[in-house]
Amino acid sequence: MIDVKHARANADRLKEIVRLRKVDPAKADVDRWLALDDERRRLQWDIDQVNSEKKKIAALGRSDPDSARRKGQELRERSRELEAEMGAVIREWTALMDWFPNLIDPGMPEGAGPEDNVEECAWIPGRGYLDSAQLGRGDHSAEFMPPRPIHAGGEEFAPRHYTELGEMLGGVDTLQGGKVSGSRFAYLLGDVALMQMAIHRLLTDELVRRGYTPMVPPLLVRERALYGTSHFPEGRDQVYEIKTHNVEEPIPLFLVGSSEPTNFSYFMDRTLEESELPFRVFAATPCFRSEAGSWGKDVKGIKRVHQFDKIEMNAVCTPGQSDGVYAEFSEMNEWLMQQLALPYRIVDKCTGDAGYLASYRQRDVEVWMSGSGEFMEVMTDTNTSDYQARRLKIRYRGGDGNLRHCHTVNDTGCAMGRMLIAILDNYQQADGSVRVPDVLRETMRKDRLTPKRTEVER
RNA sequence: GGAGGAAUGGCCGAGCGGUCGAAGGCGGUGGUCUUGAAAACCACUGUGCCGGAAACGGCACCGGGGGUUCGAAUCCCUCUUCCUCCGCCA
Secondary structure (H helix, E strand, O other): OOOHHHHHHOHHHHHHHHHHOOOOOOOOOHHHHHHHHHHHHHHHHHHHHHHHHHHHHHHHHHHOHHHHHHHHHHHHHHHHHHHHHHHHHHHHHHHHHOOOOOOOOOOOOOOOOHHHOEEEEEEEOOOEEOOHHHOOEOOHHHHHOOOOOOOOOOOOOOOOOHHHHHHHOOOEEHHHHHHHHOOOOOEEOHHHHHHHHHHHHHHHHHHHHOOOEEOOOOOEEOHHHHHHOOOOOOOHHHOEEEOOOOOOOOOOEEEOOOOHHHHHHOOOOOEEEHHHOOEEEEEEEEEEOOOOOOOOOOOOOOOOOOEEEEEEEEEEEOOOOHHHHHHHHHHHHHHHHHHOOOOEEEEEOOHHHOOOOOOOEEEEEEEEEOOOOEEEEEEEEEEOOOHHHHHHOOEEEOOOOOEEEOEEEEEEEEEHHHHHHHHHHHHEOOOOOEEOOHHHHHHHOOOEEOOOOOOOOO
């Protein structure tokens, strides 16, 4: 949520941001909110006056209980009416404000959708960064990216789709996953499962080396955790709700779609010391997503599934630190992509495509699938400034002794399923085998994944 | 699952239904004293909202919610959390 006073004083800018971020103007109705805000303040003033009277009457009660009783009863009635009125106003006022997007970084590109995202950089293993002239908006750099599987050597062949490779290797089983759990569920097994573990090891070692605090969080959370990071109310339809029975407390719990809400909620209602900021954590957890609204999209394979594993990086920091952490996370993303020798680009997300309401600035890392000739999103780095910290009440005491809201920054360390897809695609060989990226060979104790079947039976 | 007890400010800990935002202590900040430090002494020391340029003023908050009352930290109901004992499970 944004600062109430700021919203009131900068209503025109807020309306503009609602438009730029493509938020439903009926849900984030700024004019209605302003009217309610006036109402709220008027009522608060009235309530304060009545309470002040009540206090005086209470004192009078010692000397003259009878007249105090008479006046006091009237005041109590008045007070109850005002409180009821206030309750209704606050409910609507809050509901509108829940849909106000965060302020946006002055540097965030303006645009309508993904076609207006700005390419920050693009990198190709063995070649390095593209020239800035080769970058642009939308998919400008695509024509400069490798046209065929980049780790396949010189031999000419028709690249296989990763879903086919996964099945041939006997490492991705969506059929049995579907039988056990339904569509968009899969088993990973054998070398592909092993490869996920190796990536996990590679990244966690590095994060620990860099001083990030490992965290194993709860995955079933109460509503407030998801509200706090602004995954609610906006993304409510993306989340699995668990109807809890046979438990102590029969309230709904929700399966997290990312460990971000549960990781940041570790800090909620807390006041941190400035000296311990930035506080960086990472967690490796399963993530659960309903994918409502994209049924029928990416139905094959494991690109878009209801459950996947992800390493998430989160930081709680001061306002002065968030830009730096945002850059640091991006650098961490590039480190992993380069370690795995995968071609990628980074795009600066435009106002029309900048993700959830909390975004102040956001960039995506997209791996280049050299086998299938397309980019695929694998990481999202987001500076949410104080938006989430406000909702979660995460504050710090500054050197001057004053309390301020922290900033929060989050980034995907590694989305496992998609990273595996990217490796299968980029490291595929003519015979359907897949080379193991150099950096994973020692952990996996092998340098090649070999097909169990030469072709997929369908 | 059963039986008890508890929840007060950064921490510890008082608090007969009325003048309690709340004693006292610890911690913290500033000052006096000292060459410096310690000790001692003095003062200040919660958060949020509203009004105000500010000084300052008003209101709310004693685990959460509701109730009784002219008036609630104090009484009642309820929820949550923690502790002790019994049982069960790992």
